[in-house]
Amino acid sequence: xxxxxxxxxxxxxxxxxxxxxxxxxxxxxxxxxxxxxxxxxxxxxxxxxxxxxxxxxxxxxxxxxxxxxxxxxxxxxxxxxxxxxxxxxxxxxxxxxxxxxxxxxxxxxxxxxxxxxxxxxxxxxxxxxxxxxxxxxxxxxxxxxxxxxxxx
Numbered sequence: 001x002x003x004x005x006x007x008x009x010x011x012x013x014x015x016x017x018x019x020x021x022x023x024x025x026x027x028x029x030x031x032x033x034x035x036x037x038x039x040x041x042x043x044x045x046x047x048x049x050x051x052x053x054x055x056x057x058x059x060x061x062x063x064x065x066x067x068x069x070x071x072x073x074x075x076x077x078x079x080x081x082x083x084x085x086x087x088x089x090x091x092x093x094x095x096x097x098x099x100x101x102x103x104x105x106x107x108x109x110x111x112x113x114x115x116x117x118x119x120x121x122x123x124x125x126x127x128x129x130x131x132x133x134x135x136x137x138x139x140x141x142x143x144x145x146x147x148x149x150x151x152x
Contacts, residue, residue, distance in 0.1 A: 006110045010141035016041050019048050019094035026093045027056050036123035039133045040097045046131050049097040059088045059096040103128045
């Protein structure tokens with residue numbers, strides 16, 4: 001009998017966000033799920049993208065911060081940024097979600113999953129079967145499972 005794939009060992013069932021859901025409630029769902037991001041479904045219930053920590057931070061702070069290599073000269077505190085951009089809390093997730101379709105199917109190999117984490121630099125990979133989100137694999141869970149295999 002061959003060993004079980006890491007994907008099956010660490011597949012997590014998580015809440016799914018809606019593309020029309022507001023940022024504030026989506027952020028709290030991400031926090032509650034204890035995951036760095038969650039899959040987002042479109043109005044038809046199909047996988048549309050990912051929304052999580054990175055997208056939330058990008059929504060709250062000015063867009064140019066992502067282009068800087070060093071931001072120490074930018075004087076804004078978190079409170080100032082939140083005051084200036086507080087309206088974004090009511091914006092839909094679809095405005096800020098990552099729509100690059102980074103996903104895997106339940107039958108992917110461990111090497112395919114590792115390549116996805118390495119190539120795309122994502123923290124989660126949604127596992128999709130016939131258009132339905134079956135769960136996610138987080139990079140930290142994948143790392144832990146692979147490291148466990150190296151134990152003597």
